[in-house]
Amino acid sequence: MPYLWPPPVITGTIGGVIEAAGLTKRYGSTLAVDDLSFHVEPGRVTGFLGPNGAGKSTTMRMILGLDNPTAGDVRIKGQHYRDLNRPLRTVGALLEAAWRHPGRSARNHLRWIARSNEIPQRRVDEVLELVGLTSVAKKKAGGFSLGMLQRLGIASALLGDPEVLLFDEPVNGLDPEGIHWIRQLMQALAAEGRTVFVSSHLLSEMSQTAQDLVVIGRGKLIYQGTTEDFIDRATHQSVRVRSPQLAELREALTRQGAQVDEDDGTLTVSGMDSDAIGELAFATGATLHELSPRRGSLEEAFMQLTGEAVEYHAGDHGAAPETT
Amino acid sequence: MTLLAVERIKLFSTRSPWWCAVAALVLTTGFTALVVGNADEEFPATVASTQFGYSFGLAVIMVLAALAVTTEYRFGTIRTTFQAIPNRTAALLAKTTVVALLSLVIGEIVAFASWGLSLLLQPQADLALNSTADWINVAGVGPVYAFAAVMAVAVGILVRHSAGAISLLLIYNLAVESLVSLIPNIGDDIYEWMPFNVANKFLTGAGASNAGRAAEAGAPMSTSPLSPGWALAYFAGVALVLLGIAIASARRRDA
Numbered sequence A: 001m002p003y004l005w006p007p008p009v010i011t012g013t014i015g016g017v018i019e020a021a022g023l024t025k026r027y028g029s030t031l032a033v034d035d036l037s038f039h040v041e042p043g044r045v046t047g048f049l050g051p052n053g054a055g056k057s058t059t060m061r062m063i064l065g066l067d068n069p070t071a072g073d074v075r076i077k078g079q080h081y082r083d084l085n086r087p088l089r090t091v092g093a094l095l096e097a098a099w100r101h102p103g104r105s106a107r108n109h110l111r112w113i114a115r116s117n118e119i120p121q122r123r124v125d126e127v128l129e130l131v132g133l134t135s136v137a138k139k140k141a142g143g144f145s146l147g148m149l150q151r152l153g154i155a156s157a158l159l160g161d162p163e164v165l166l167f168d169e170p171v172n173g174l175d176p177e178g179i180h181w182i183r184q185l186m187q188a189l190a191a192e193g194r195t196v197f198v199s200s201h202l203l204s205e206m207s208q209t210a211q212d213l214v215v216i217g218r219g220k221l222i223y224q225g226t227t228e229d230f231i232d233r234a235t236h237q238s239v240r241v242r243s244p245q246l247a248e249l250r251e252a253l254t255r256q257g258a259q260v261d262e263d264d265g266t267l268t269v270s271g272m273d274s275d276a277i278g279e280l281a282f283a284t285g286a287t288l289h290e291l292s293p294r295r296g297s298l299e300e301a302f303m304q305l306t307g308e309a310v311e312y313h314a315g316d317h318g319a320a321p322e323t324t
Numbered sequence B: 001m002t003l004l005a006v007e008r009i010k011l012f013s014t015r016s017p018w019w020c021a022v023a024a025l026v027l028t029t030g031f032t033a034l035v036v037g038n039a040d041e042e043f044p045a046t047v048a049s050t051q052f053g054y055s056f057g058l059a060v061i062m063v064l065a066a067l068a069v070t071t072e073y074r075f076g077t078i079r080t081t082f083q084a085i086p087n088r089t090a091a092l093l094a095k096t097t098v099v100a101l102l103s104l105v106i107g108e109i110v111a112f113a114s115w116g117l118s119l120l121l122q123p124q125a126d127l128a129l130n131s132t133a134d135w136i137n138v139a140g141v142g143p144v145y146a147f148a149a150v151m152a153v154a155v156g157i158l159v160r161h162s163a164g165a166i167s168l169l170l171i172y173n174l175a176v177e178s179l180v181s182l183i184p185n186i187g188d189d190i191y192e193w194m195p196f197n198v199a200n201k202f203l204t205g206a207g208a209s210n211a212g213r214a215a216e217a218g219a220p221m222s223t224s225p226l227s228p229g230w231a232l233a234y235f236a237g238v239a240l241v242l243l244g245i246a247i248a249s250a251r252r253r254d255a
């Protein structure tokens, strides 16, 4: 039985820093992004969440003017990306860490990018220092590990000191220390008032980083709003109750409209929060031995929500999604 | 100027231009050494014969130019480029210009190195550059390399894959033009207008730079009816039209 989610309500300021309206992208017979509208606000980390193949990378490429939308429109501060003057000074992006010439040194890679937007060359050394690549700056990027490449990609995103940052799955391939570093970095960037838009297919990851979420499945918007709200609405809350007066309590709860399951002397109550249950127990005169709220796992909830919108189901033709 | 600097940094921060320049030089001068070194009364060394090997370097230059674009597609840096410079026409024109200028320089080095080597090998032969035809035959190699590089960049933009672009260019360069003349009746008429045949006309004109050597002992003369000046204009025109088509397509496509 699919979980029925209410239609998304778009709240917040109209006119975010990034503003997508009816964004649609079709590749041959694949509808990668389907009439997607969302906005991203400054001063916050906004997570862009969706399962594999949901259309996150495609959306990011359209934001940067690399792919042309089939329909609809996406703007940054009211402008199309291609109309930005020296765009790297406004928007920094890490889409794919592997985008570098393997024979070129990290420093030279950043040098040409800096030069293209008239960013002073000393900034190259600054960002190398910032991401911790100074010691390998003269080494060819072909020999870099995935983690080093991610750092190089982040360095190039930060080059122009941009107020808008896009990161496509930046923690891919990073060790726990690297993941922690990226989280801190994104939060610090947002705290400086920048707009940070970061994609992931893991809700657990986003729940620790992002204040806001844009959730998509099969190219369609599923949710836009705060992360807290999403998790609250996404996780079924249930409460575990133990009491010597189990039968009376159960009857009282059922009368109040809660759903109650009994298992081995324990009640699992849903549809009523622990405050209400405690008050009801007091009114009923039941002694409580346990009253503990339980949350379903985040990933489970996310899968339930996007379930209908997931493109690839395990065992579905056995085809693994291609990451682009 | 900024965009030219960007492409210059890109090109010279990898090894391939150096390897290609060396390969062009070695192949061309090596062939020249064989031709001129073995000259005798029957096959005297001439200014034209010092440049018979120019098409070896030409093939290398076209590989270099195509790779300058296709490696960007291969490694995704073309997307970084368009992200940094959303005006794709400007970005691609800058790249073409830098590659063409490098090819021009390599062409001049290769041509004068071949000529200089010939002077050393045959000090008694008449190799002085004392006519316009002589000068064009040597110094003209640079412009021919430059416009051939423009064609190769255009093909690289259109095809995007290194192997595809290089095989297309080399097969065309080595075989297609000469095979066209085998088509009955119209083959020769078409061949007159094939770009590399026309480029050869620019370099060798009516054969004045090869005077003193029997025509059949030289490289085949170009059948193009154009004057050398118009021949270069035609060759350049073909290159620029191809580039225009390639850029128009890159503007429309997803990067």
Ligand SMILES: Nc1ncnc2c1ncn2[C@@H]1O[C@H](COP(=O)(O)OP(=O)(O)OP(=O)(O)O)[C@@H](O)[C@H]1O
Residues within 6 Å of the ligand: A027, A030, A031, A032, A050, A051, A052, A053, A054, A055, A056, A057, A058, A059, A201, A311, A321, A322, A323, A324
């Ligand atoms: N250039 C392309 N040509 C054809 N199909 C494409 C192209 N790019 C993406 N697609 C398809 O569009 C859909 C969305 O892909 P996209 O890469 O945007 O998803 P994603 O959300 O980034 O997934 P992941 O989490 O795996 O990175 C997929 O079905 C993909 O196969």
Ligand SMILES: [Mg+2]
Residues within 6 Å of the ligand: A056, A057, A058, A168, A323, A324
């Ligand atoms: Mg992706």
